[in-house]
Amino acid sequence: MGRKRLQESADGRPTVHTVAARAGVSIASASRVLNGVGGSPETVRKVREAAAEVGYVPNAIARSLQSQRTELVALAVEDIGNPVYVEMMRAIESVVADSGRQLLVHATGGRIDNETALLRRLANRYVDGMIVSPIRVTADHLTALQDSPVPVVVVGQLAEDAPVDNVRTDSRRGIALAVDHLVATGRRRIGFVNGPLDTVPGAARDAGFRTALAAHGIVLDENLVEVGDFQYAAGRDATERLLARAEPDALVCANDLIAVGALHALLARGRQVPTDVALVGMDDTELARMMFPQLSSVSLGSAERGRRAAELLLQRIADPSLPPRRAQVAPSLAVRASSAPATHVPAPREEVTS
Amino acid sequence: MGRKRLQESADGRPTVHTVAARAGVSIASASRVLNGVGGSPETVRKVREAAAEVGYVPNAIARSLQSQRTELVALAVEDIGNPVYVEMMRAIESVVADSGRQLLVHATGGRIDNETALLRRLANRYVDGMIVSPIRVTADHLTALQDSPVPVVVVGQLAEDAPVDNVRTDSRRGIALAVDHLVATGRRRIGFVNGPLDTVPGAARDAGFRTALAAHGIVLDENLVEVGDFQYAAGRDATERLLARAEPDALVCANDLIAVGALHALLARGRQVPTDVALVGMDDTELARMMFPQLSSVSLGSAERGRRAAELLLQRIADPSLPPRRAQVAPSLAVRASSAPATHVPAPREEVTS
DNA sequence: TTGTATGCGTTATCAG
DNA sequence: CTGATAACGCATACAA
Numbered sequence: 001m002g003r004k005r006l007q008e009s010a011d012g013r014p015t016v017h018t019v020a021a022r023a024g025v026s027i028a029s030a031s032r033v034l035n036g037v038g039g040s041p042e043t044v045r046k047v048r049e050a051a052a053e054v055g056y057v058p059n060a061i062a063r064s065l066q067s068q069r070t071e072l073v074a075l076a077v078e079d080i081g082n083p084v085y086v087e088m089m090r091a092i093e094s095v096v097a098d099s100g101r102q103l104l105v106h107a108t109g110g111r112i113d114n115e116t117a118l119l120r121r122l123a124n125r126y127v128d129g130m131i132v133s134p135i136r137v138t139a140d141h142l143t144a145l146q147d148s149p150v151p152v153v154v155v156g157q158l159a160e161d162a163p164v165d166n167v168r169t170d171s172r173r174g175i176a177l178a179v180d181h182l183v184a185t186g187r188r189r190i191g192f193v194n195g196p197l198d199t200v201p202g203a204a205r206d207a208g209f210r211t212a213l214a215a216h217g218i219v220l221d222e223n224l225v226e227v228g229d230f231q232y233a234a235g236r237d238a239t240e241r242l243l244a245r246a247e248p249d250a251l252v253c254a255n256d257l258i259a260v261g262a263l264h265a266l267l268a269r270g271r272q273v274p275t276d277v278a279l280v281g282m283d284d285t286e287l288a289r290m291m292f293p294q295l296s297s298v299s300l301g302s303a304e305r306g307r308r309a310a311e312l313l314l315q316r317i318a319d320p321s322l323p324p325r326r327a328q329v330a331p332s333l334a335v336r337a338s339s340a341p342a343t344h345v346p347a348p349r350e351e352v353t354s
Numbered sequence: 355m356g357r358k359r360l361q362e363s364a365d366g367r368p369t370v371h372t373v374a375a376r377a378g379v380s381i382a383s384a385s386r387v388l389n390g391v392g393g394s395p396e397t398v399r400k401v402r403e404a405a406a407e408v409g410y411v412p413n414a415i416a417r418s419l420q421s422q423r424t425e426l427v428a429l430a431v432e433d434i435g436n437p438v439y440v441e442m443m444r445a446i447e448s449v450v451a452d453s454g455r456q457l458l459v460h461a462t463g464g465r466i467d468n469e470t471a472l473l474r475r476l477a478n479r480y481v482d483g484m485i486v487s488p489i490r491v492t493a494d495h496l497t498a499l500q501d502s503p504v505p506v507v508v509v510g511q512l513a514e515d516a517p518v519d520n521v522r523t524d525s526r527r528g529i530a531l532a533v534d535h536l537v538a539t540g541r542r543r544i545g546f547v548n549g550p551l552d553t554v555p556g557a558a559r560d561a562g563f564r565t566a567l568a569a570h571g572i573v574l575d576e577n578l579v580e581v582g583d584f585q586y587a588a589g590r591d592a593t594e595r596l597l598a599r600a601e602p603d604a605l606v607c608a609n610d611l612i613a614v615g616a617l618h619a620l621l622a623r624g625r626q627v628p629t630d631v632a633l634v635g636m637d638d639t640e641l642a643r644m645m646f647p648q649l650s651s652v653s654l655g656s657a658e659r660g661r662r663a664a665e666l667l668l669q670r671i672a673d674p675s676l677p678p679r680r681a682q683v684a685p686s687l688a689v690r691a692s693s694a695p696a697t698h699v700p701a702p703r704e705e706v707t708s
Numbered sequence: 709t710t711g712t713a714t715g716c717g718t719t720a721t722c723a724g
Numbered sequence: 725c726t727g728a729t730a731a732c733g734c735a736t737a738c739a740a
Contacts, residue, residue: 010422013477013503015717026727031719040725057477057503061424062717064415065732068364072458072480080443081640086435093461102480104426105459107447123367123411126426126456149367149411232644260644267646286435290586290614292621369733380711385735394709416733419716 014054022050034058071101073313074130076118078110082230082257083285084302085133088155091306092131099314101128110199112136119144119152129313131155131306135199135230151316153309157200165316167309167327171201171282172208174298174331175252178280179212181296181333182250185341187278191224191248193238193258202227205254205282224248228258235261243269250278250339256285259295263338278339293337301329368408377404388412425455427667428484430472432464436584436611437639438656439487442509445660446485453668455482464553466490473498473506483667485509485660489553489584505670507663511554519670521663521681525555525636526562528652528685529606532634533566535650535687536604539695541632545578545602547592547612556581559608559636578602582612589615597623604632604693610639613649617692632693647691655683 007017020030023046033039033047034056050056064070073096077085089105096103104127108115115134119141122130129151134141137158145152145164154166182190192209195202206225213220223246228234235258239251243265251266253259259281263273271277273293281288284299308327316322361371374384377400387393387401388410404410418424427450431439443459450457458481462468469488473495476484483505488495491512499506499518508520536544546563549556560579567574577600582588589612593605597619605620607613613635617627625631627647635642638653662681670676 009717016719017717027717028719028721028727028729029725032726035719038725043725055477057474059717060478060480061415061418062732063719065419065717065734066719068732070415070480081437081440083435086440089434090461102458102460104456106456107444120411123409124414126414126424232640264644264646286586290618292618363733370735371733381734382711382713382736383709386710389735392709397709413733416716417735419718419733420735422716 009059014056015059016056018054019047019050019056022054023047068125069128069317070126072104072127073101073310073317074104074106074122074127076106076108076115076130076132078108078133078135079230080105080107082255083287084255084283084300087285088133088302088306091303092310095307095310095314108134110135112138112141116141116144119148122152123149125150129153129317131309131313135201137200151313151320153313153316155305155309157204163324165312165325167305167312167329169300169305169329169331171204171298171300171331172211174282174300174333175205175208176212176215177331177333178252178282178296178298179209179216181335182252182278182280182339183216183218185278185339187250188218189221189224189246189248190218190250190252191242191246192226192252192254193235193242193262194225194227194254195230195234195258197227199230201230202254209252221246230255230257232257232261235259236265237261239265240269243271248277251280253279253281256281256283256287256295256297259297260287260291263291263295274338274340280333280339284334288334288336291338296336296339297334299332299334301331304329363413368405368410369413370410372408373401373404373410376408377401422479423482423671424480426458426481427455427664427671428458428460428476428481430460430462430469430484430486432462432487432489433584434459434461436609437641438609438637438654441639442487442656442660445657446664449661449664449668462488464489466492466495470495470498473502476506477503479504483507483671485663485667489555491554505667505674507667507670509659509663511558517678519666519679521659521666521683523654523659523683523685525558525652525654525685526565528636528654528687529559529562530566530569531685531687532606532636532650532652533563533570535689536606536632536634536693537570537572539632539693541604542572543575543578543600543602544572544604544606545596545600546580546606546608547589547596547616548579548581548608549584549588549612551581553584555584556608563606575600584609584611586611586615586618589613590619591615593619594623597625602631605634607633607635610635610637610641610649610651613651614641614645617645617649628692628694634687634693638688642688642690645692650690650693651688653686653688655685658683 007021009015016027016030020027030047033044093103131153133155154164157168158166226238226242228238239262251262253262266277273279281295281297284297288295288297361375363369370381370384374381383397384401387398447457485507487509508518511522512520580592580596582592593616605616607616620631627633635649635651638651642649642651
C-alpha cells in the first residue's frame with residue numbers, strides 16, 4: 001500500500017483532511033459538518049473550530065468532480081461592446097448570481113465557426129449550461145445546438161420546430177411599430193439602415209420594414225434603404241451613402257449603434273433631428289437616452305429576454321428531461337425627441353464640417 | 355473490493371476507460387496518447403480511432419483536479435457597461451485566449467465588500483488568477499489582495515510599496531494634458547466634472563486638475579467644479595448644476611461617460627460645443643468618437659493596460675515566485691472637434707427645450 | 709512502450 | 725451519529 005494520504009493539499013493549503021485531523025474526527029464527519037448535514041453538537045463545534053483555525057475553504061474543482069456540476073453558466077454573444085448585450089448580460093447575471101452560480105462570458109465576434117467550436121467545447125463540462133445569442137444560424141449550427149452535451153438556451157429566432165429552448169421577440173413587429181409611429185407623425189419618405197441581410201435579425205427587420213410600409217400603402221424607394229454592419233461606424237457610413245442619393249424625412253435603424261451612427265451622419269450633413277429627419281433606433285439601450293436629441297427606440301426587451309433565458313436555463317439544468325420550451329417577449333416603442341412630429345417650417349440648413 | 359469501475363461516466367458519456375477498453379489498451383496508454391506523450395504508432399492509431407468513434411472529450415474538471423489548474427482567469431471590474439472596461443476586457447480576453455485560457459467576468463458594482471468577498475472566494479480555486487480594477491482601495495482590501503491564494507494583478511493606482519503586481523497610468527498627468535491643451539487654445543474659465551472624491555481615480559483627477567490650473571497661474575473658481583458618479587446621468591446632472599451657477603468656457607470630465615452627459619447638458623442648455631464651451635473627456639473610448647461633435651479625450655491606454663495586466667498575470671501563473679512587478683502606461687490626448695479653438699465670434703444662443 | 713496502482717479533494721455509501 | 729472506503733475522471737510514478 002502507498003504512503004498515507006497527506007493532510008495538506010499539494011500547495012500547502014488545508015483540506016478536509018487537515019480539518020478532520022485537527023478536530024480529531026474522520027473526514028466523513030468533517031465533510032458532513034462542513035456541508036451542514038448531520039453531526040452531533042460536539043462534533044459540529046470541533047469541526048467548525050478547526051476549519052476556522054486553519055482557514056479552510058473547500059476546493060471547487062474537487063467538489064465539482066464529485067457533484068458533476070461546476071455552478072458555472074456561460075453566455076456567448078457576438079459583441080460584448082454592444083450595449084444591448086450589456087443589458088442582457090446584466091439581467092442574466094442577476095438571475096444566475098441569485099442561484100449561487102457564476103457567469104462566464106464569451107465573445108464570438110459573430111463568427112459562426114467560433115460559435116460551433118464553443119458549443120462543442122461544452123462537452124468538456126466546464127460549465128453547467130450556456131445561453132447563446134447567435135445572429136447567424138446554419139444547419140450545422142442547429143445540429144450542434146440540439147445535441148449539445150449540456151443545456152443550452154438560445155436567445156433569438158429559431159425554426160418553429162427546433163427542439164431547443166429559446167427566447168424570442170418579434171423584431172418584424174418592432175420595426176412596424178417604428179414605421180407606424182413615423183407615418184402617424186406625418187413622415188412619408190422613410191428610410192431604413194439595416195444590418196447584414198444574411199443574419200437572422202437583419203433579414204427579419206428587412207422583411208418587417210417592407211411589410212410595414214406596404215401596410216400603409218407606401219411604395220418603397222430602394223434608394224432609401226442601406227445595409228451595413230450592426231455597428232456604429234457602419235451605420236454612419238451607410239447613412240452617408242443613403243443621404244448622398246436620397247432625401248428621407250425619417251430613418252429607421254436596425255439597432256441603436258446604427259442609429260447613433262445615423263445621427264452623427266445627419267448632423268454632420270447639417271440635417272436637423274427631428275425637424276428635417278426623424279430618427280428611430282432599435283433595442284432601446286441606454287445609448288439612445290445618452291444622445292442629444294434623445295433617440296426614440298424600439299425596445300425588444302433585452303433585459304427581459306435575458307432574464308427569461310436565464311430562468312429557462314436554470315430550470316433545464318435542474319431537470320434536463322423537460323420538453324423544449326419557448327418564451328416570447330413583445331416589442332414596444334419608446335418615443336423620444338428624435339422623432340417628435342416635424343414642424344412644418346423647414347429650418348434653414350447650414351453645412352457643418354465634421 | 356468494490357464493484358469494477360464502469361467504462362462510462364455517470365451520465366453515459368465516454369471516459370478514458372471507454373476509449374481504452376475499445377482500443378484494447380490500458381487507461382494509462384489511452385491517456386498518454388490522448389495527451390500526445392508516448393505510445394507506439396500502433397497504440398496511437400488504435401486509441402485515436404477509438405476516441406473518435408465514441409466521440410471522446412476530456413472532462414475539464416477531472417483534468418483540473420489532477421493538474422491543479424482550471425485554465426480559467428477572472429476579471430473583476432466595477433461597471434461592465436462602461437466602455438472603458440469593455441476595451442480593457444477585449445484586450446485581456448485576447449491575451450488570455452491566446453494562452454488557451456478562458457475569461458470569467460465579474461461585475462462588482464464598485465461595492466468594496468463585494469470585491470473582497472470575491473477575493474476570498476478565489477481560495478476555492480475555481481480560477482487560476484484574477485485581474486481586478488478597484489476604484490476604491492481600503493487597507494482591508496489591500497490585505498486581501500496581498501495574501502490572495504491565487505495570483506492577482508491590479509489595474510490601477512496602489513501604494514508604492516504594495517507587494518502586488520500592478521499596471522498603472524498617471525491620470526493626474528492625463529488631466530494636465532487636457533488642461534494644457536485647453537489653456538493653449540485660449541480657454542480660461544475651465545470647469546471640471548469629476549467622479550467621487552473617495553475613489554482612487556476621483557482623488558487623483560481632482561489633484562491633477564488643481565495642480566494643472568495652478569501651473570498656468572489660473573486661480574480656480576470652486577463654482578467651476580462639480581462631482582457626481584462616473585456615470586452618464588451623474589455627469590449630465592452635475593454639469594447642469596455647474597451651468598446653473600457658472601459660465602465655463604471649457605469643461606474637463608473625469609471620464610467619457612461623464613463627458614457625454616456634459617455634452618447633453620450643454621446642448622440642452624443651448625450652449626455650442628466647442629464654440630461656447632470646449633469639452634474634453636477621459637479614457638478615449640469609442641463613445642467619444644460616436645458623439646457629435648466628436649469628443650476630445652485623454653487616453654489612459656485602457657487596452658494597453660489590459661494587455662499588460664494579462665501578460666503579468668500569465669507570467670505569474672507560470673512562475674508564482676516572481677517578485678511583484680509594476681507596469682506603467684503613459685496618458686496621451688486625442689484632440690477632436692469638441693475642443694477645437696473657440697472662434698472669437700460668440701454665436702447667438704437660443705434656448706432649446708430638451 | 710505498456711500496464712498497475714495511486715492520488716488530486718470532495719462527497720456518498722454503508723456498516724458499525 | 726460516526727468512520728472506513730469507494731467513487732468522480734484523469735494523469736502519472738513506478739514496475740514490468
